[in-house]
Amino acid sequence: MFTARRHRTAAVAGFALALAASVTGCSEAPNEAPFIERIQVWGGNLVEGEVAPVHVTVLDADGLDDIVGVRLLYAPDQFWLTSFTAASDGLFTLGITWTELADHGVFDGRDGQSVVSVDLMVEAMDNGGNVDRLTFELIAACPSDTELCDGTCIPDFEPC
16 A cells, blocks of 8 residues: 655646647647556565566546656656556556665665665656656565665674
8 A cells, every 4th residue: 555646747838739729729639648547566565686566557638649658766856767668558567676776776874774665756758748747655675584784685683
C-alpha cells in the first residue's frame, strides 16, 4: 500500500494552439494531458537482491498514440532513474532494482536503517508536451538481521 500525489502540467504550446484556434475560428481542440490512472508495485516493496516489478496504466483523451513516454524519477530531486517499456495499450512496465536506486544515491545518509521509504515519481508525456506526474512511496527493506551501509545491506552486528 502506498500513497500517491498528483502533479499535472499542460504545455504552453498547447495553450498557444487553443488560443490560435479561437482567434482564427478553427475548431481544433487543444491536446489534453495524459492521465496516470494506476501504479502497481508487485510484491509491495523492494528487497535487496530482488526486482520490484512496477506497472503503470496511462490514459489519454487524445488516444494512446499521443503518449510518447513514461519514465521513473527520484521524487525529491526529480532526477531520471529509468524509462518504462510499453507492454500493451496504455500499460507500461519496468523492474526496479536495489542496485539502480543505490547507484543513484537514493540510500545515501540512511546507514543503520533496515527499512526505508523512497519517494518515486512516474511521469507520462504526450506529443503536445503535456505531462502528468504521480508520486508514490516504495518501501525498500534489507533482509532480516541486516541494515544499510553505503547502499548495501550488511549484518547488523558489523560496523558500517
